Amino acid sequence: MSRFGESQSIKRLEDIRFLTGGGHYVDDVAPAGALHAYFLRSPVAHAEIAALDLDDAREMPGVHMVLGAEDLVAAGVDLAIPYITVKNADGSDAAAPLRPVLAQGRVRYVGEPFAAVIAETMDQARDAAEAIGFDLEELPVHMEVAPGGPEIHAEAPENVAYDWRLGDAAAAEAAFARAAHRVKLRLEDNRIMVGSMEPRGAFAEWDGARLHLAFGGQGVWNMKGWIAKALGLEAEQVQITTPDVGGGFGMKTGPYPEYFVLAHVARALNKPVRWIADRTEAMLSDNGGRDLVSTAELALDDDYRITAYRVDIVSNLGAYNSVFGQAIQSSISSRVLTGTYDVQCVDVRARGIYTNTTQVDAYRGAGRPEAIYTLERTMDMAARELGLDPFELRRRNFIPPAAFPYKSASGETYDVGDFPRVLGRLEQEADVAGFATRRAESEKAGKLRGLGLCYYIEAILGDPSEGATVEFNEDGTVNLYVGTQSNGQGHETVYAQFLSDRTGIPIEQIKVIQGDSDRIARGGGTGGSRSVTVQSAATLATVDKMVAAFADFLEDEMGAKPEFDDGAFRAPGSNRTMTLVEAADLAREQGRTELLRHEERTKLEGRSYPNGGHVAEVEIDPETGALEVVRYTVTDDFGNLMHPMLAQGQVHGGVAQGLGQAVTERVVFDEAGQLLTATFMDYAMPRADTMPMIRFTTEPVPSTTNPLGMKGCGEAGTVGALAAVTNAALDALCARGVRAVDMPLTPERVWGWLRDAAAEDTGEAGAAS
Incomplete structure (x- = not known):
């Protein structure tokens, strides 16, 4: 294997245990005899909690505790679930209403928990929940992703949480006024569900002095701070761990x-308690x-070069602020606002x-897929309306x-x-030159064929330090402690491989330790595609420090200061x-235990910006509307690859999630706020x-x-897939006069x-509905 991260692909070390049932997920490792938690959730989207009677439920067999919001308040639990907010265009703070751990006074979406039952078995907890008496006085609901409608929070008039701006509106208006060409496009970016293989779950236990919470998540250190604050504990009184995780994709960050309920119950009852969602x-x-x-609007000059870009974004936050909800479609998406194009005049309102x-x-890409989708759909429309080759417009x-x-x-330095x-x-690679022949063959078979291009750029997010x-260890093994958190990406392999590559330690002797706030003091978790880049930089710095320390130690033993190669x-x-x-064995023999553990932190100078292109080809049956993605080609610039096979796997998974949103997936609520896609029979995951x-x-x-x-x-795979597939669909449908499409197809x-x-x-548009 070569150094500096240009390693060869090897089989994933963790796959044997995953494929043979040896994974240890949160519901596998919960303590034997732990109590079970069940959460009573609102059956309506908006209502005042007129009455809540928990007494009968508390008398049910096997029940140890029943809680509402007021019980948490009485116990001193801080009800406020934390999140971040942005600034409005006028410098004022965005809306920051309370998001309570359990609904307090009002429920605001179907599924919001407003009571919790703790019992010896899940069946007993469910039975007790049915004994809870409650009266919900329904209120009008607001379902439209637009200002106005029935008020959800007093802190947010017209239901607007924030009004954020970037750029120079006057300069953009002037650029559009003098533009030779102007293009405008309205796009809907459909809501999706994450559908992780392992649902969310957690357990908590209290030993009389310290709390331990284990959950399926994407990093333990933020959770440690959140739980300590909510329960009024010192940081050293809280341990957070994360075992194997069956997929996170941003959803398991928050x-x-x-x-919070599990943590409180474990301490209050001095018994372990568990919960996992169905x-x-x-x-x-x-x-x-x-x-x-x-x-989105583009202004272009006579040479078809973009002179200004204007975007108006209206996004759905749901009933409350989530951790990154306000930032995703404002400050985060703006990082790749102008993509790979030389455009300095912008006007963005979000x-x-x-x-x-x-x-x-956050969902895989968190703002960047949305921004690139908008930009690349608009670029494709511009090429079509101006009679240009879409590849040529991008090159210009x-x-x-x-x-x-x-x-x-937007201030990013690529x-x-x-x-x-x-x-x-x-x-x-995509054989674009051969597309005309393939299209003709599809037409002979009665199919419409289209080709779609997306050229994307990504901004790596998250903490740049790690x-x-x-x-x-005495048995000859070596522990590598990391501050990121695997959700199935192959970290155990790639981190061990890199350490082995840099040190010569046999990979089978290396054990990667992650997800334990007691054993690892700090870490940035996983998210924003940060993990391998920041973690490997930290490992490299630790290896350099370790080699230098051992070289000094071995100078007397070897008669001269050795070199490591x-x-x-x-x-x-x-x-x-x-x-x-x-050398470590020798240090142990001589009592030099300080040489047996080495650590270092690094901070990257700046972000990295992966980029690349996706070309999708689709066939559509005009008789049924059925769409099939028949060819898909990706060429990426990921810089130096540490493990090419894992990188390819990440692209495959990202493309799959992008194709899912583009073609089949869509969350649907009815006008009363009831979720109509609450099972995989109704929500069409890609297959x-x-x-x-x-x-x-x-x-x-x-x-x-x-x-x-x-x-x-x-x-990256998700960032590029949305526009590539949708552009391909429109390219196919244009032959039949279709001028606009939206996801899902x-x-x-x-x-x-x-x-x-x-x-x-045929002039019968009025008859069509």
Whole structure:
């Protein structure tokens, strides 16, 4: 294996235990005999809690505790679930209403918990919940993603949580006034459910002095602070752990109500208590993703170069602020606002709206897929309306390679990039030149065929600092403590592989330790595609520190200060060599225990910006509207790859989630706020038989902001997939007069667009509905 992160692909170390049932998920590791928690959730979207009688439930068999919001308050629990807010355009603070752990006085979405039952078995807890007496006086609901409607929070007039701006509105207006060409497009970005393989769950236990909460999440340190604050505990009184996690995708980042209730109950009863959601419960209560409407406008000059970009975003926050809900469609999405194009004149307005629905928060990409979808759909429309090749329009507007480092209109400094080279490689790999032939063959078969392009850029988010600790054990194994958190990405393999690559320690002797706030003092968790880049930089710094310490120690032993190369210390003029494990054994024999543990923290100089292109080809049956993605090609610039196979897997998974949203997935509520897609019978997750084979190649331009030249890859597949598939669908449908499409591209919707276009063509549009 070569160094500096350019390692070879090896089989994932963790797969054997996962595939043979050896995984340890939160419901597997809960203490034997733990009590069970059941949460009574609102059956209506908006109501005053006129009465809540818990007494009968408390007398039910096996019940140990029944709680409402007032019981938590009486016990001194802080009801406020934490979140961050943004600033309004006028500098004022955005709305910050209380989001209570259990509903207090009013429920605001179907599925909001307003009581909790703790019993010896789940059946007993459910039975007791049925004995709870309550009276909900229903209120009018607000379901439209637009200002106005019945008030949900007094702190948010017109239900507007924030009104955020970026750019220069006057300059943009002037640019549009003098533009040779103008393009405008309105787009809906449909709400999705995450549908993680393992639903959310947790258990809590109290030993008389300290609380331990284990949950399926994406990092333990924020949760440690949140729980300590809510319960009035000192930080050292709280331990948070995370075992194996069956998928997070941003949804498992946040502080959900159930975790605070479990923590309080464990302390109050001095008994362990557990909870895991069933699938419908998860669909009702998990944070959703996306759910916004954007209106985008491009101004172009005579040479078809963009002179200004204007966007108006109205996004659904759900009933309350989530941790990142306000930031995702404002400050976060704006990081890639202008994509890979040289555009300095922008005007962005973003508003967040409260509705009587479940909260919306981070979902794979968190703002960047939404921003790139809007931009790349608008670029494709511009190419179509102006009669340009979509590849050529993008090339004309790319930031030239010589312009890097490049400061974007939103203040991001892109360190490196060669977008024309990556696009050229993509064009070859996708055989764009052969598309006309493939389209003709589809037409002979009675199908409509379209090709769609998306060129994306990603901004790696999250804490740029991270730490790593290497510890030598008596049995010859080595512990690597990391501050990130695997949710199935293959961290155990890639981190152990990198440490082995840099030190010569056999990979089978390395154990990756993660997800324990007692054993690891600080960490940034997983999210924003940060993990491998920041963690490997920290590991590299720890290895350098460790090698230097052992070289000093071995100077007397080897007769001269040794150099470390190819996994061993070698002293000048001597044939003697010593591995790091052997050096650690020697240090232990001599009582130099300080040499058995080494740690270091690093902070990256800046973000990395993975980028690349996706080309999708779709076939549509005009008789039924059924759409099939028949070819899919990705060429990415991820910089230096540490483990190419894992990177490819991340792209495949990201594309699958993007295709799911683009083609099949859509959360549907009725006018009363009832969730109509609360099972997998109603919510159409993508399936293996609907996924295309994905061709993946890389065209690396190493990043300059980290010592390994890497760029994160975890969310890139989703960022590029949405627009590629949707652009391909519109390209296919244009032949039949369809001029606009939105996700999801379900057969019913596609068939309806074709029908409406045919009606307009025959002058019978009024008859179509």
